[in-house]
């Protein structure tokens with residue numbers, strides 16, 4: 020049992036539930052056949068394997084938090100953390116796409132959609148028939164997203180959107196996107212609105228696909244809006260509340276990016292532990308050198324600390340508590356640990372770690388996204404310090 024430093028201490032249990040164990044086993048069995056054999060090719064070719072996500076949908080992994088009545092698995096955040104981290108252990112790109120689909124697009128509709136909207140979109144998203152995108156970032160407004168330029172103008176019984184979104188996960192392949200656009204004055208946190216836009220809507224155009232350092236099998240692209248007309252029934256929640264909604268969605272989403280970092284770190288650690296016992300130098304396994312065994316100790320300790328922060332945030336979220344600080348702490352710490360652990364993994368593998376013959380170089384490349392996506396580490400520290408000092 021563990022007591023948090025929060026003003027409202029909660030008592031957490033860290034033993035995994037049967038559901039978490041079941042999810043982990045299911046992903047391991049699925050991954051051996053459907054992910055591990057292909058991950059290097061997907062990464063080399065920067066191929067986004069759309070068909071895989073339909074299969075993950077059949078396993079209930081594309082609607083982990085969505086209630087059964089809308090076709091989802093109806094699980095809580097602990098199960099969700101297990102799902103993302105187990106997938107990320109196998110392939111960070113797939114973990115990132117599953118996280119963005121579940122937390123952002125699907126999560127936004129689940130949290131702020133009316134009953135008709137939920138009935139319309141959630142069953143397709145939760146079963147993986149459709150892939151979801153979520154578009155907040157723009158070329159000139161990333162961290163400063165409240166200053167976005169994309170505008171939605173009132174137009175009869177709907178809205179006309181113009182602008183460009185950048186770095187959008189599934190920006191080209193997504194069947195549906197939640198797009199946040201300005202409906203008020205620049206910088207006014209009550210001046211943005213969330214719209215659901217289906218692929219094929221006139222004026223919604225796919226843009227350039229990014230050529231990335233890591234997470235190469237997760238599609239990242241621009242989304243262009245040119246006189247894109249969206250009816251009133253596609254507005255999520257109240258007009259003007261889109262930015263505040265987005266910040267709440269990111270509170271949950273950051274738990275999934277923390278889980279992504281956890282999985283990458285665990286995968287890199289497990290490979291390192293194994294290799295350190297198999298690689299001989301100076302007549303003994305390199306694990307016998309204190310320089311290597313201390314690295315393993317530090318890696319394992321940081322991974323466990325990440326897990327505790329993530330489970331704390333998951334517990335807060337499950338209990339419906341405000342989770343802004345806890346999810347920012349989990350995301351910040353776990354992301355930095357993913358980078359540190361995967362860097363040390365490459366070091367433990369020596370020259371072989373620098374080649375594509377072993378998976379650690381991929382963990383190293385993939386890990387860096389965790390410190391950037393859904394708010395950089397610097398932005399997490401701003402969020403945490405604001406709450407500490409308020």
Ligand SMILES: Cc1cc2nc3c(=O)[nH]c(=O)nc-3n(C[C@H](O)[C@H](O)[C@H](O)COP(=O)(O)OP(=O)(O)OC[C@H]3O[C@@H](n4cnc5c(N)ncnc54)[C@H](O)[C@@H]3O)c2cc1C
Pocket residue numbers: 119152153154155156158159160161162163185186187188189234239388391392393394395396397398401
């Ligand atoms: C692979 C990938 C997938 C993504 N998926 C999505 C998606 O699906 N949907 C979406 O909307 N966005 C997505 N993003 C965008 C992502 O959220 C942004 O890249 C991120 O928020 C940072 O914005 P930026 O890239 O414009 O960097 P900038 O905001 O330009 O930041 C540049 C640097 O300045 C620092 N900085 C900025 N402001 C401050 C400050 N006030 N104090 C201190 N330092 C500061 C940052 O920490 C960073 O180090 C994705 C990005 C990537 C790379």
